[in-house]
Amino acid sequence: MPDAEASRWISTFLDARAAELGAARNTQLAYGRDLMDFADWLARKGASFATAARDMVEDYLVHCDAQGLSKATRARRLSSIRQLYRFAFEEGWRTDNPALRLSGPGKAQSxxxxxxxxxxxxxxDAAKVRGRNPEDRLRDTALFELLYATGLRVTELVSLPVAAVRGDPRMILVKGKGDKERMVPLSTPARTALAAWLAHRDAAEDEGRKAGRPPSRHLFPGDGRExxxxxxxxxxxxxxxxVLAGIPPxxxxxxxxxHAFATHLLAHGADLRVIQTLLGHADVATTEIYTHVLDDHLKELVLTRHPLARKG
Known part of the structure; x- marks a missing residue:
């Protein structure tokens, strides 16, 4: 296991990164796991963050490749190590940077x-009938309609505060990665599903208050820590x-x-910049990948549906 010094390096680095960049919690957790794995590997070699040389960083990357880790995972691990050593150099913990100019595996674009x-x-349709009771069915319908109407990330969806949807709004405020806020519109089916779920949820909350249970501030209450x-x-x-819908899970x-939210909007003529804003992408280049998805779909249509298309 990594020693106390390694843990201090990691925690201090992550705290500084969160303060400076407003990094999302899940990203922080991923970087923390990556650095803990590297620290554990170094400890087994009799080394540490403070003593590791460039060749040890390279050997660790070879080790990750031998484990069968994907290119994306290996690229993220190298990024974590690079940022840690850049921070360590700036803080004076090291007089050199052993990860400087190391080339990574690259991230395979898919x-x-x-x-x-x-x-x-x-x-x-399946979400409307899957639940064992009316409460589950109303909640599941609201979850699916809201997700497809807005393209929210799963964390944004499940943690949405109930205050965000009070008053049957046409648009809701969402807090995304790095606590960045954006407005997303609600479709009519989503608003209808939310109204039905809210009515049931609020009635259940009223009963809970009578039994001494505190109300939840979340739209979709649960038993999780949050x-x-x-x-x-x-x-x-x-x-x-x-599975119920007959689609392979x-x-x-x-x-x-x-992805379906973004691709379908683009297919129906939505502007790429609008989709970028709705998805909460910092860079439009991230959003541009959906144009390639649409291109492939159009090619398939031409090759399979065009009256002059030839088989084989």
């Missing part, structure tokens, strides 16, 4: 998976609904629904 509009409709539905529960729910995740 097009995001998405769903057809017909598949999304099947998911919505007091709202957990990411893990929602991932599991999406898999269950996809390996094809559907909350993020795939986010």
């Amino acid at each position: 097009l995001p998976k998405t769903l057809t509009e017909a598949e999304v409709t099947r998911l919505m 007091g709202h539905l957990t990411r893990q529960y929602f991932h599991s729910l999406v898999k269950d609904v996809s 390996s094809h559907v995740t909350p993020h795939v629904l986010r």
